[in-house]
Amino acid sequence: MPITGVLDTIFKSYDVRGLCPEQLSAPIARRVGAGFARWLATNRLGEKVVLAGDMRPSTPGLIDALADGICEQGLDVVVAGLSSTDQLYFASGWLGLPGIQVTASHNPAQYNGMKMCRAMAAPIGAETGLNEIKALAAQELEPAARRGERTEVATLSAYADHLHSLVPLEEIRPLSVVVDAGNGMAGLTVPEVLGRSALRITPLYFELDGSFPNHPADPLDPANLVDLQRRVRAGAAPLRLAFAGGADPGFVVGERGGPGPASAITALIAERELMRSPGETIVHNVITSKMVPEVVRAAGGTPSRTKVGHSNMKARMAEQNAVFGGEHSAHYYFRDFYFADTGMLAAMHILSALGEQVGPLSELVARYDRYAASGEINSTVDDAERALRAVHEHATGMDAQIDRLDGITAELGDGAWFNVRASNTEPLLRLNVEAADPARMEQLRDELLAVIRR
Structure with missing residues (x-):
């Protein structure tokens, strides 16, 4: 297939994703890296890029190929290594650099992909640069006079520090929590983040394995929550957390075995953020429950409605300086996290709220069950x-x-x-x-x- 045909196949509205290596190969990744670097340089958006990726077997090779293409165009590369997707967004904000996360999130093992952002985790979608990057990747670009340099950085500890500065869990009562990492990146981040509390964590599939030997890393599919639901029937803990392969998004599962409704969790976190920042704007998409804007107004905030999709959510939040945003798909966005989505911070809010009461999750979200x-x-x-x-x-x-x-x-x-x-x-x-x-x-x-x- 001609290079343009391959790029048309793997470039989506918000990211790059395809079968690996049939569609997304190392040579294609090198071209994407070169196109990304040329686009950044042309638009004066940065001279250095941070790269990270998930635990899929193809990820290290794709990172190396991206780095090669970027350095060939004269930009420097900082490799953050194994990271959850929201950890890469943190790195982009913390370091002030544009970035690429190599991940296919909840897609099956044979896929891989890339999520791109400008500095401070600003989103890149089809209308905000992705189409231009694709067009540049289709060309055989001339190398720059100076080849960029490659260095490495560790971000996990700083990422955990930042999350705990927003929702401290050190003093939380000792709740019992089962966490299904699905052999994805939550197996790396959960011990570092939630391990800093009195939570009693029962780990499920924490071994990093991009072949997903236990079940697909897609918590959107109820079939993949079966193991957590068995823990419910066994009475293992009052709360369960399930994460996608890149640890985005994160799903909360209650004591009855069903996923916590994303609209209810959006409303709950919105109330908590409005208590801390009264009168602020909360963003929601067109298909969250109408209960969400009702709760936001009652809490003294201003609801703002936008199109579905993480690029749309992030752009609207930045435009209106919104303190928080939530989607039906369990993606949650925070101003204090560079307007990026982080399932881990959302889970910390739920854990903190549960720690303030003696009842289970079902009681916590019952008052949002209106429709x-x-x-x-x-x-x-x-x-x-x-x-x-x-x-x-x-x-x-x-x-x-x-x-x-x-x-x-x-x-x-x-x-x-x-x-x-x-x-x-x-x-x-x-x-x-x-x-x-x-x-x-x-x-x-x-x-x-x-x-x-x-």
């Missing part, structure tokens, strides 16, 4: 635009208030709402529905699925 939600439902369609037009026409006939911030969001007279969005990478429409009770939610869900799949 019935469908969760995200995907439908394969032949023509996404045509299906969206059909949904828009249907919503108009329902006398709904409609906006097009991200797909189609319609709010109905009884307070129910729905959102339908097209996938950026697949022929899918994604439906989310919320209503006052399960019966109304199910009726509206089925009605809309009939329109979408017709």
Whole structure:
């Protein structure tokens, strides 16, 4: 396949991701590194890059290839080695450098990828540099007159110090916690971060192994929470944490074995941040529960709604200097963490909140359980635009208030709402529905699925 075809395949809206080495090989990584360096130099965005990566077997070779391409273009490289994704974002802010994390996050073992950021963990997406980097990577760029130098840096201890400065856990009561690292990077970061407290941690799959021998490192899939749920039935601990391969995102699992609702956790952390920083802005995306802006307003904050996607969330937070932001996908963003997402800091907030009460997680989040939600439902369609037009026409006939911030969001007279969005990478429409009770939610869900799949 021509180089442009390969790059078109692996460059997504927010990152680079593909089968390794069939699509994402060392020569391709060298080109991406060179393109990234040339883009930084052309836009005067830095003269040095920090690189890190997860535990996949292909990661060290990709880091070496990226470093080679960057140094060839005259920029220096600082290699931070094994890191969680949020640890790389920390390094970018701590060192004031643009960076690349080599990871495929929750994707299967045969994949790898890259998440890029400007200095201070500022996001890079398709419209903010990724397309330009792809175009440069397609060229055989001339080397710079001076070759850059490669050095190394350790960031884990400083990362843990920073997190504890934001949510101290040293004095927390001795809660029992089971943590499923899924053989991913949480196996490295959890002992360093949560080990500094009186928490009684039961480790599950902490051995770093990018082949994921126990289960895929995707806590979004309920099938991958089965081992944690067994611990629930065994009464091992009142709280469980599950992390993706790159330790992003992090999922909280309650004493009944179900994942803590991301919208409820967003609301809980928002309240905590607003207690510390009254009157600040909280960012949420278009498909979090409408309970979130209700809670934010009641706590004296200002809710700000934006499109789905980490680049959109980070950009909106920086634009409005928001103190916190949360997504339905369990990504949580903090101003004091360079506006970047960190599942570890979110988990620390939950642990701190639990430490302030004697009840379990279910009691902690019960007051945020106001509405019935469908969760995200995907439908394969032949023509996404045509299906969206059909949904828009249907919503108009329902006398709904409609906006097009991200797909189609319609709010109905009884307070129910729905959102339908097209996938950026697949022929899918994604439906989310919320209503006052399960019966109304199910009726509206089925009605809309009939329109979408017709």
